[in-house]
Amino acid sequence: MPDSQLAPDITEIPPPPSETDSLSRDSPDPVLAAERAHLTASRVALRAMREHAEGLSEDAAADWVSQQTLRGLLDQRIAALADHPDTPLFFGRLNRDADDDLPPTLHVGRRHVHDQASKPLVVDWRAPVSRAFYQAGPANPMGVAMRRRFGYQGGELTAYEDEPLTGDSPLGQSRILTEEIERPRTGPMRDIVATIQPDQDDIVRSDLAQTVCVQGAPGTGKTAVGLHRAAYLLFTHRDRLTRAGVTIVGPNRAFLAYISSVLPALGEVKVDQTTVTGLLGGHATPEDPAVAALKGDPRMIDVLRRAIWAHVSKPDEGLLISKGSHRHRVADYEVREIVAGLRGTTRYGPGRTALAQRLAHAVLVSMERRGESPDDRVQESVARSQPVKKLVEQVWPKLVPEQVLFRLLSDGDFLSAANRGAFTPEEHELLLWRKAPRSWKSARWSAADAALLDELADLIDRSPSIGHLIVDEAQDLSPMQLRALGRRCRNGSATVLGDLAQGTTPWSATSWDDVLLHLGIDGGAVTELTLGFRVPREVLDYAARLLPSIAPGLAPPRSLRPGAGSLTLRPAATDEALTEAVAAALAREGSIGLIAADDALPALSATLTAAGHAHAVLTPDGDADHRLALVPATLAKGLEYDHVIVVEPAAIATAEERGLARLYVALTRAVTTLTVLHTTPLPEALTD
Structure with missing residues (x-):
């Protein structure tokens, strides 16, 4: 673990028989008993806070609209104050000697909890004072x-671990942190609020x-x-981001289903989660990757x-307005x-409106x-008269x-007139539909088309912006898709996440x-995380053999977990080998992902x-609510399983242009063990 984590002795006893026991009297450790009592009191206080919120009425608002807003x-x-019995209310405590107005002892947890006298029982992990829990050291x-x-x-609270920070002794490895x-894990992704590292x-x-x-890097x-x-920004800038909105954009619906429980567990229930496809209208008609790559090119x-602007024509006649006898x-x-003065100086839609107003103003000058x-x-x-409308529609x-x-x-x-040499003749032919639909109303659009439609929509009328945008697996997005996302945080900011080594699109x-x-x-700040906590070192080192081929500029990732014996290579992908590997994984605790080429x-x-x-x-919709999941290689990105079985890596590597990158993704989904089954020879980088 990094130097900022301490590992003194751990005090651990079995969990109590029930929450109502007299913990301080019956427990063999008075400190643990007191902390359990504090946990019980905190849960009671949280329940009281929720009941108080449920008792509030929207009738205090003056009108129906205000009532609906208040009800929302x-x-x-009320949703944010939900108690999750299997999720600890607090995971840490700070004994402070700071000279300020805050209590000397603070429990740090997922949300703020106070008693009826407004005394804090749990301090939100996002509060400024809680930063010391993650950053403090000798x-x-x-x-x-x-x-x-x-x-x-x-x-159930079963152990505690004390870390004195005022001495000169170096910090060691925290067993509780390592075990957490x-x-x-089974089911969706958990929050990491108890294990956030200083660089994170x-x-x-x-x-x-x-x-x-x-x-x-993976893990x-x-x-x-x-x-x-996202949770921190919503806590710190609640009013602003409640109005402006926060949106998370993931690579597919399966990924969104996997992360869906993280923010609610932290008390944040008002965050939009979508994919690029969903954000841009849901268009997903299959398309030749070569054509999609051209459509995603910034030359577009x-x-x-x-x-x-080719639709704006030069007027060949003037305007005549009759008003009374004049x-x-x-x-x-x-x-x-007037048209020349407006053309290209504004968006197309506002320019059209401005043209009608300019023409009307010219008529008013004539009247004067x-x-x-x-x-x-x-x-x-x-401006609304028929002659003006007719001229504007013509021009x-x-x-x-x-x-x-x-x-x-x-x-x-x-296309040739709009192209003007941006694309070669061969690329021009690729872009053209070989069999066009009858009209634009009957056209079926691809995901690459959706980004172009969004670009055109912004050229016609300005796209609305949101307060904060979080984009995961951003390395897989085309320049045109990135532009579509950028327009949505034009007046805000973004968190851009990804791994260049896991890029799998053309x-x-x-x-x-x-x-x-x-x-x-x-001015975006690029930060690199290379120290892994989840993927065992033996597995990560094995997968990293592919890096010189797929991302030679990246430093090899490092893992803090040795994971001896976590990697198994079996040169057999028979039915018998598969069922044996699955049975072995099922005999252990945790989730299982069997990853293979999609057609297998x-x-x-x-x-x-x-x-x-x-x-x-x-x-693609994320429907795999089972301990044992069969995962198409194209959907594995961003997911995580305790035990992973990868079948026929060569088939994954040869299934697409960036197949080695796809294989790198598949090999790095394991948290505990990775088993590789293959009859076909492995890719060269993995044969040593």
């Missing part, structure tokens, strides 16, 4: 004399205005860090811009000057020259993104500077069924 806030408050005790960690079994990190804590507590980009906790940063930016004329050259005194109401009337027609993209992909001449990024550039973010899953599922091993197959 109360519902969120060199800088931060006003802390002693740090105490608690061990739990289920929801290595604890087998620095990222979590970064300022809201600072965009943070985290390059994280370094980058996803958890991003989620905890200028092509789309020219395609939009006629007011705007000459054709004046109309051309006749001695009339028109006001703003007259200008609005003229500056109303557009929707689908209409423009349909024309671009189905009309070779129009357009995978090779530089985080490029990612930040396409997001449109200046039906046969593997049939083999497991024949052997009597109940299982679930992971789908």
Whole structure:
């Protein structure tokens, strides 16, 4: 463990028979008994806080709209105060010698809890005073004399570990911390609030205005860090982010299902979670990867811009408005000057509105020259008049993104005019639809098209922005997809997470500077996490043999867990070998992920069924609620299992252009053991 973690003796006894026992009298350890009593009191206080929130009424609001708003806030408050019996309310304690107004003893936990006298029983881990729990050490005790960690079994407090921080003795390894990190898991991802490391804590507590980009090797906790940063920012900037919103963007629905319980466990229930596909309209029609790569290329930016403005034509006639017995004329050259002055200086939609207003203003000038005194109401009337509407529609027609993209992909001449040499003739032919739909209304769009439609929509009208955006597996996004996300945090900030070595798309990024550039973010701080806590060293070192081939610029990751015996290689992928490996994993505690090339899953599922091993197959929607999950290699990214069985690595490596990167992902999903079954020879980097 890092030097900031201490490992003195652990005091541990069996859990008490029930929460209502007289702990301080019956327990063999008075300190543990007192802490259990404090846990019981904290749970009672949390229940009282929730009951108080449930008793509040929205009727205090003056009107129906305010009542509904207040009801929503109360519902969120009640949900945030839910007690999870298997989740400890606090995991640490600080004995402080700081000269301030805070209590000398503070329990640190997942949320704030106070008694009826408003005395804090548990301090939220995000509060400034709690930072010492993660950062304090002998060199800088931060006003802390002693740090105490608690061990739990289920929801029962069973052990504690004291760490004096005022002496000169070096800090050692914390057994409770190690056991919590290595604890087998089943079901969705857990929070890591009890085990956050100092370098992770620095990222979590970064300022809201600072965009943070985290390059994280497998097992370094980058996803958890991003989620905890969301919780921290919501705690620190509650009012602002409640209005502006926080959105998490993951690679697929299976990943979102896996992380879904983390923020609610921390008391945060109002965070949107989606995928890039979901954010951009749900378009996902299959497409040739070569074509998708072209559509994701940043050269499309200028092509789309020219395609939009090509719809504005040069007016060949003026404007005539009749008002009473008078006629007011705007000459054709004046109309051309107005259009030229607006073209390209604003977004297409506002430009269209401005054109009507400019034409109306020119008519008002004509009226004033006749001695009339028109006001703003007259200008609005003229702007909405039929002659103005007709001229605007001829010169500056109303557009929707689908209409423009349909024309671009189905009309070779129009694509050539918008292209202007940006793409080669061969690329031009690839971009064109070979068989175009009848109209833009019947077109079926791909995921790459969705990013182009979003770009066009922003060229027509400005996209709304959110307060904070968290993007995981960002290395897999195309420049055009990154631009779509960047528009959504134009007035906010972002947390960008990923691993360049795990890039598996044709357009995978090779530089985080490029990612930040396409997001449109200046001054983003790139932080690298290379120290792993979850993946055993033996497994991580084995997978890292692929790095020179897939990401030669990255430093090899390191793991704090030796994991001797965690890796098993079996040169046999027979049905018998598979069922033996699964049976061995089932005999141990924890979740199991069987990862293989996508097209191999039906046969593997049939083999497991024949052997009597109940299982679930992971789908893009995340439906694999079972201890034993069959995982398509294309959905494994971001997931984690205690025991992983990878079948035929060569099939994974050869299934796609960046198959070795996909294999690297599959090999690094293991938390406890990795078993590799293969009949086909392994990729060369893994044969030593």
